[in-house]
Amino acid sequence: MSIHIIDCAPMKPYYPHWEVGTPCLLVETDQGPVLIDTGLGTHDFEAATPLIKFFKASLRFKGMQQAAAVNQVSQLGYLPQQIGHIILTHLHFDHAGGLADFPHAQVHLHRSELDAMYHPGSWRDLGYHRFDVAHGPCWALYDQINTNWLGFDAIRLPFNPEICLIPLFGHTRGHCGVAVQTSTGWVLQCGDSIPINAEFDITPAWLNRMALGDHGPRLQAWAVQHPEVQLLAGHMWRSFFETGPVKI
Secondary structure (H helix, E strand, O other): OOEEEEEOOOEOOOOOOOOEEOEEEEEEEEOEEEEEOOEOOOHHHHOOOHHHHHHHHHHOEOOHHHHOHHHHHHHOOOOHHHOOEEEOOOOEHHHHHHHHHOOOOEEEEEHHHHHHHHOOOOHHHHHEOHHHHOOOOEEEEEOOOOEEEOOEEEEEOOOOOOEEEEEOOOOOOOOEEEEEEOOOOEEEEOHHHOOHHHOOOOOOHHHHHHHHOOOHHHHHHHHHHOOOEEEEOOOEEHHHHOOOOEEO
16 A cells, blocks of 8 residues: 655745645555545635635645646546545645545545534634535544544544544544554644644744644654654645655
């Protein structure tokens, strides 16, 4: 099996003046290729709504339409219709904007996350964009812990190699990490529960708690004890992707 890590929402915000990307994973499984997060979608470039235009201007998304997951999947030799399953850390537009480009895919996420999109209640919910789900995805919703993954409560998903949702609520009400078994260990896509590039001290602790939730200290200590796990943040330095898609 192999995992391709692609940048599906490169950006260079005015402040902080960082160049970062948004890693999405394409995982080969017993049910075909599975996409973990989608980044931006083609509609975000072709027919951007006022909300997306605002975020595109302030965050300065780069790469234009070529960055959309549907185009990068094709460049890797897969047909978009081969992507039968998508797993989401959360539904913010920069992680789920590409859902509409895979209208046939079953979308796996925590039940609380979908509820947060349709029943917003805080400033964190400003990142939801209902146009991303206007096509009516086939949802596979989860809320029952059914396993323990290296000390974390987890939800085992129906794939081989093993893939688990790891509830890491805080950034959003249903935010989850996604753990994927590899031939040498694990990859944990922590989504927006940890700071840029998994550099835990790059931003103040109070800001991390406010924007990302309170999982950072635990994940930082836990990662030291589990070197077999590659930690990914929801946004990584652009240098991480300098040579193109990263393959594990």
